[in-house]
Amino acid sequence: MIPLASLALRRTLPPGLLVVFALLALAAALRDWGASAEVLAALGGDASTRAASRQGVWLLAAALLVPALAARAAATIPRWRRADAAWLAPRRTGRVACLAATFAGSSVGAVLALLLFFAAAELAAGESDAARRFVRGVEHPPLHVLDGPGAYCELDHLGADELAAGASLLVRPTVAPGRGPTADVLLQVRRGDAVLGEVAALLTGRASVEIPLAPPAADAGGALQLVVRRNAPGAPVLLPDHSVWLLAAASAERDGSAALFAELLLLLLALGAVALGLGAWMRGAVATLLALALWTPTLAWGAAGTWAPGGRLARDLTLLGDGIVPPAPQPAALAGAALALGAGLALAALGLRSWGRTP
């Protein structure tokens, strides 16, 4: 079935489209990602510039590849019915084998396209230093510190993670205009009586404070606790929900591109299978729009959470722009992708009970 898979690869990524993708990827790699990158560079050095470049290239990859490859997959069966059935159907090879080979070839096309953008992202970034990896976000209600010196708030259900070497807590408080533009605070992470890490900071606007945590040898076990204590009178400090992240050491910034590659690949495989299946029941263009519409809540708002392939794409692109390596796809996302893949291929096989237009 390799020849049929090769034909599917060629149709998913015809030479003309491959050249267009390559040129766009190259343009993205060579682009100066604008004033925001310069501002980030001024504030956070070269790492922030590299992060902005990676984020820009992967954002372009997602915007280009998701609709393009979904449309290619959705057009497969309408094309079979319109033209290919005349030479494909009377052969010994059955429908399911044809579908499997075609899907395999299309998947290789998705891998090649993603590799192109992986190379572009790394070309844009230039270097790859050691980095931090996102472990998890902490679910918590919004908190605030309003009053004078000594006032504090506590977040006492950070979880009981085993802390690896290089672990840290990233806190992103917002300072509201009040008694002055700044807030002088001490952020402290404790486990029982032991202080695992603390940082004193003069906050203004929307800030990011990273608190390095002690290595596991000093770890006494039990739940982590975050305390934000005001040192001097100043503006109110707010901790909006989802503003505390647990991080770990990552070997290289490049791991961020690898994580986006994996996330997008899962999304393209699952979405491609569903588009292929829908294409067996309706016109290609309608199937493409329906598949994209099905995925819009997931892509835009993370609906279906960790189960839906691509459900964390928006968050992971944000992480990448912050210079943080997104996590590898979780088992739930792999299971969700397998489910979507099976459902899509089953839909295609059912819709293709007859090669003709009118079963």
Add this chain to the structure above:
Amino acid sequence: MPDAASTPAVRLAGLRKAFPGPFGPLTSFVGAARREVLHGIDLELARGRMLGLVGPNGSGKTTLLRLLAGLERPSAGELVVLGGTPDSGEVRRRVGFLSEDSPFPPELRAGAALELLAALQGISRGERRGLAATWLERVGLAAEARRPLGRFSKGMLRRFGLAQALLHEPELVLLDEPTAGLDAVGVGLLGTLLDEVRARGGAVVLSSHLLSDVFDPADELAVLIDGSVRARGAPAELVSGLRRVRLELEDASPELLARIDELARASGAEVAHRGPGSNVLLELYRRFGAGG
């Protein structure tokens, strides 16, 4: 259980095919607005025989061939091809099909496309390349093996179509309007290839809306009109009652033609048309150096 050689190549009994009406499958589901294009076809074709399907445009020839090739499913009736259903892999392996419009993958080169089609027939990788080269040579396309099919002319695509339909030595060959777009050399080649199929015991169903395409090569003819077989039999029998005939003469001198005119008039008949014979073009091509 009858052995394979004694079972007919094709057996149809009460075969019907209906397509959904303009409002799609929903109305078809409740039985409304369906357009029936075949109304109970009964037909049998023995192995080693060639059936010519003739009929005007829209009479159902293409639909019947698509049913035989497994591209469509019958709405009712019995459809047995080589002892099985045309949908099964075992039957498909033994059938060769050339559709009316030759929609082969235009992005592939002829050699690669033929190898792909051989692979889909389960022919081993070791055999494919040699087989593809042999068949391209046989249909006069050896020099075009590296040219993409999208750049082929209609006649070249028909030749390619013949190669893909025959390369796995099928027991049943289904050809839909195979002469459309073929030049005189190609038509001659088609005749030769179909003779070979019959010589090895294969059956052929060939459709055309021109009687001249099928009259000579076919063992029997079926006349399909408005989705029904209105007449069936040996070509000579079918036209025996018809009073308009075509007569081809070799070495006809102007004097002989004039005498035939006179004789016809004297008998109350009339020579309605006089033109070159069926193979004159082929002779012309050969005279001016065309191969094949």
